[in-house]
Amino acid sequence: MAKHVTQNLALAFLAGIVLLAILAPVLPLPDPIAMDVMNRHGSPSLAHLLGSDEFGRDTLSRIAFGARASLAVAFIAAVLAGVAGVALGLVGGYFGGWPEILAMRPLDVILSFPPMLLALLTVALIGPGTETLTVLLAILFVPTYARVAFGETLSVRHHEYVEAARALGHTAPRILFRTILPNVAGPILVQFSLVVAACILLESGLSFLGLGVTPPESSWGLMIRGARPYMYQTPAQLLWPCLALVLTVYSVNRVCDMLRDRFDPKATVRWLPVPRTTAGATATAPLPAVGKMLDVRDLVTEIATPRGVIRALDGVSFSVRPGETVALVGESGSGKSMTGLSVMQLLPRRIGRIAGGEILYAREAAEQSAAGGAEARDLARVPLARMRAYRGREIGMVFQEPMACLNPVYTVGFQLTEALRAHELMTQAEARARAEEELRRVGIPDPARRLNDYPHQLSGGMRQRVAIAIALCGRPRLLIADEPTTALDVTVQAQILVLLDDIRKMQGIGLVFITHNLGVVAEIADRVVVMYCGQVVEDGPVEDIFYRPRHPYTRGLIASVPHDGGNADKSRQLFSIPGTVPNPLDLPPGCRFTPRCQAAIEACTKAPPAMEAVTAGHQVRCIRWREF
Missing domain, CATH: 1.10.3720.10 (MetI-like)
Incomplete structure (x- = not known):
C-alpha cells in the first residue's frame, strides 16, 4: 500500500x-529575468510567492x-x-x-x-x-x-x-x-x-x-x-x-x-473462469502420401567450441513422406534436436554450420507420382535471407518448452496475429478472426477469450496447444516437433499426442517427432530413426524397430522401457545401458557404441560401420546385425 x-x-x-x-x-x-534590485532577497508575498x-x-x-x-x-x-x-x-x-x-x-x-x-x-x-x-x-x-x-x-x-x-x-x-x-x-x-x-x-x-x-x-x-x-x-x-x-x-x-x-504482464494475475465448451480440430481432406516431402542425405553439421570443432551430425540420412510421422529417438546429445535445427537453418550464429550433405524439400511432394517426382530444393544451400520463404509457411516447428517459446510480454492473440500477418496480407480484424479459428482448431476452449490471455495465464497443455497453433498458422506441409510433451504430465501428453496425430492425418502433413520417450514413439510414429553420437544407427518401420531391432543400442533402449503386460515378470529389473555418451571431441575408433556395447568384438573397433539394408525399408549400422 x-x-x-x-x-x-x-x-x-x-x-x-x-x-x-x-x-x-x-x-x-x-x-x-526582470530584476528589481530594491527588492533583493525579498520575503514571500502575493507578488512573489516564493520570494525573490x-x-x-x-x-x-x-x-x-x-x-x-x-x-x-x-x-x-x-x-x-x-x-x-x-x-x-x-x-x-x-x-x-x-x-x-x-x-x-x-x-x-x-x-x-x-x-x-x-x-x-x-x-x-x-x-x-x-x-x-x-x-x-x-x-x-x-x-x-x-x-x-x-x-x-x-x-x-x-x-x-x-x-x-x-x-x-x-x-x-x-x-x-x-x-x-x-x-x-x-x-x-x-x-x-x-x-x-x-x-x-x-x-x-x-x-x-x-x-x-x-x-x-x-x-x-x-x-x-x-x-x-x-x-x-x-x-x-x-x-x-x-x-x-x-x-x-x-x-x-x-x-x-x-x-x-x-x-x-506477469505482475498481475487475473481470475480465469471455468471453460464451458471444448472445441475440436477442424477436419480437412487428407493428402495422398506418395513421394518424399523431406529427404535428408548425409547431413553433416559442425559446431565450433573453444576446444575445437565437433561434428554434431555426421552423415545423417532419413526421409519423410506427406502424412507420415518419423520419430527421431536417442539419448540426450545424440543429435535429435540438432537435426531439426539444421533442417530449419536455426543453428547457433557464427559457431554452427552445415558442412555437408543435402536437405531436399519438395513443395509439391503430395502430388508426386511413383515414376516421376517433384522438383526438390536443397535447404542446406538456401541463403539465410531466403529461408523465410520456408520457415513457418512450408516447415513449422514446435519447441520443447511452451512457456519458453511463447513471448511472455505479449498476449496469445498478438502472437497468433503476428504469425499470421507475417505470411499473408490481411487486416488486423481478419488476422484476429483467423487466430480464433486456429485456437479452435487445436482444441482451445473459448478461443475468443483466450486471445486476450498472456502465456503465464494458461496451463502447460494449453500453452503447448497455442505453440502448435502458431506453428500451423502458415499452413506448413511439414511440422517438426522437438519433444513437445516432455514438460507435460501424462494426461496432457496423451492429449497433445492425439492432437498432433489428428492434425497429421486430417491435413496430410509430414511430421518429424523428436523424443527420447519410446512409449510415445510406439503410439504416434510410422517410422523410427534411432540416433547415437550424431549418427543414424537404425532406421525402419515402427514394428521392425520394436519387435525386430537389429542394433545393440536400439535393443538397449527398448529393454530400458518398463513393460506393463498381464504376463510380465514383476521381478524383472530394467536394463540400463552401461557407460555414457562419449565426448564428441574424443570419439572412439570404429563403431561409436563400442565402449558401451556388450556384444562388441575387436572388429568393431576397426573401421566405422556403414548402414546396411536389413529389409527394403529397414537399415542398421552394425557389423553383427545378422546375429541379432
Missing part, C-alpha cells in the same frame, strides 16, 4: 513539474522556467542516448561478430573517461549552451544504454521464443524490435530513469560551474550558484531549487519503476 502511495505522489509531482515547465510562458508569472533572489527576480518564475531548461536537456538527451544506445546494443548482442565489434568497441572509448571530466573538457573547448549540453550528455550516456541492451540481448537471444520467431520467418529487424526489445524493456526503462536523473544533476552541476545553461536563461544550477553566497542570510533561496532538483530526480525514478511493473 505504501509503495502505491509513494508512486502516486511521485507521479503527481512529476506531472505537476512537467506541466509547470510546459505552461510557464502562458502562466501569469513575472518575467524570470539576489537580483530581485521572482523565485517561483525562475524555478518554472528553470524546469524547462533542466527537464528539456535531461529528457531530450536521455531519449537521444536511449535510441542510439539501445539500437547499438540490440544489434551487437543479436548478431555478434563484426557487428558487435563495430557497435560496442567505440563506446568503450567513451566509457574510459569520467563523465564529468569529459563534459568539462568538451564544454570548455566548444563553449557553454543548451544545445551543446544536450548533445554532449546524449553522447556521454549512449554507452550505458548500449551495455544494458547488449547484456540483456545476450541473455534472451537463444530463448525458444526468439528461435520460434526465426522459425516463423520473421526478419532480423522485426525480431530485434518486436520480440527481443519488449523482453529487455524493463532494465532499459530503469536505465532511462537513471540517465534522466544523471542528466539533471550533470546539467545543474555544469550550470553551477558556468559551463551549462548561460544567463540570462534560468536553470536550477544557476539558481543554486546565485543563492550559495547568501545561504546563511536567506537559506530559502537555496532550498527551493535544491528541493525541486531532489524531488524531480526521486519522482523520475519512482515513476519509471511503476511503468516497469505496469508493463510486466
Whole structure:
C-alpha cells in the first residue's frame, strides 16, 4: 500500500513539474529575468510567492522556467542516448561478430573517461549552451544504454521464443524490435530513469560551474550558484531549487519503476473462469502420401567450441513422406534436436554450420507420382535471407518448452496475429478472426477469450496447444516437433499426442517427432530413426524397430522401457545401458557404441560401420546385425 502511495505522489509531482515547465510562458508569472534590485532577497508575498533572489527576480518564475531548461536537456538527451544506445546494443548482442565489434568497441572509448571530466573538457573547448549540453550528455550516456541492451540481448537471444520467431520467418529487424526489445524493456526503462536523473544533476552541476545553461536563461544550477553566497542570510533561496532538483530526480525514478511493473504482464494475475465448451480440430481432406516431402542425405553439421570443432551430425540420412510421422529417438546429445535445427537453418550464429550433405524439400511432394517426382530444393544451400520463404509457411516447428517459446510480454492473440500477418496480407480484424479459428482448431476452449490471455495465464497443455497453433498458422506441409510433451504430465501428453496425430492425418502433413520417450514413439510414429553420437544407427518401420531391432543400442533402449503386460515378470529389473555418451571431441575408433556395447568384438573397433539394408525399408549400422 505504501509503495502505491509513494508512486502516486511521485507521479503527481512529476506531472505537476512537467506541466509547470510546459505552461510557464502562458502562466501569469513575472518575467524570470526582470530584476528589481530594491527588492533583493525579498520575503514571500502575493507578488512573489516564493520570494525573490539576489537580483530581485521572482523565485517561483525562475524555478518554472528553470524546469524547462533542466527537464528539456535531461529528457531530450536521455531519449537521444536511449535510441542510439539501445539500437547499438540490440544489434551487437543479436548478431555478434563484426557487428558487435563495430557497435560496442567505440563506446568503450567513451566509457574510459569520467563523465564529468569529459563534459568539462568538451564544454570548455566548444563553449557553454543548451544545445551543446544536450548533445554532449546524449553522447556521454549512449554507452550505458548500449551495455544494458547488449547484456540483456545476450541473455534472451537463444530463448525458444526468439528461435520460434526465426522459425516463423520473421526478419532480423522485426525480431530485434518486436520480440527481443519488449523482453529487455524493463532494465532499459530503469536505465532511462537513471540517465534522466544523471542528466539533471550533470546539467545543474555544469550550470553551477558556468559551463551549462548561460544567463540570462534560468536553470536550477544557476539558481543554486546565485543563492550559495547568501545561504546563511536567506537559506530559502537555496532550498527551493535544491528541493525541486531532489524531488524531480526521486519522482523520475519512482515513476519509471511503476511503468516497469505496469508493463510486466506477469505482475498481475487475473481470475480465469471455468471453460464451458471444448472445441475440436477442424477436419480437412487428407493428402495422398506418395513421394518424399523431406529427404535428408548425409547431413553433416559442425559446431565450433573453444576446444575445437565437433561434428554434431555426421552423415545423417532419413526421409519423410506427406502424412507420415518419423520419430527421431536417442539419448540426450545424440543429435535429435540438432537435426531439426539444421533442417530449419536455426543453428547457433557464427559457431554452427552445415558442412555437408543435402536437405531436399519438395513443395509439391503430395502430388508426386511413383515414376516421376517433384522438383526438390536443397535447404542446406538456401541463403539465410531466403529461408523465410520456408520457415513457418512450408516447415513449422514446435519447441520443447511452451512457456519458453511463447513471448511472455505479449498476449496469445498478438502472437497468433503476428504469425499470421507475417505470411499473408490481411487486416488486423481478419488476422484476429483467423487466430480464433486456429485456437479452435487445436482444441482451445473459448478461443475468443483466450486471445486476450498472456502465456503465464494458461496451463502447460494449453500453452503447448497455442505453440502448435502458431506453428500451423502458415499452413506448413511439414511440422517438426522437438519433444513437445516432455514438460507435460501424462494426461496432457496423451492429449497433445492425439492432437498432433489428428492434425497429421486430417491435413496430410509430414511430421518429424523428436523424443527420447519410446512409449510415445510406439503410439504416434510410422517410422523410427534411432540416433547415437550424431549418427543414424537404425532406421525402419515402427514394428521392425520394436519387435525386430537389429542394433545393440536400439535393443538397449527398448529393454530400458518398463513393460506393463498381464504376463510380465514383476521381478524383472530394467536394463540400463552401461557407460555414457562419449565426448564428441574424443570419439572412439570404429563403431561409436563400442565402449558401451556388450556384444562388441575387436572388429568393431576397426573401421566405422556403414548402414546396411536389413529389409527394403529397414537399415542398421552394425557389423553383427545378422546375429541379432
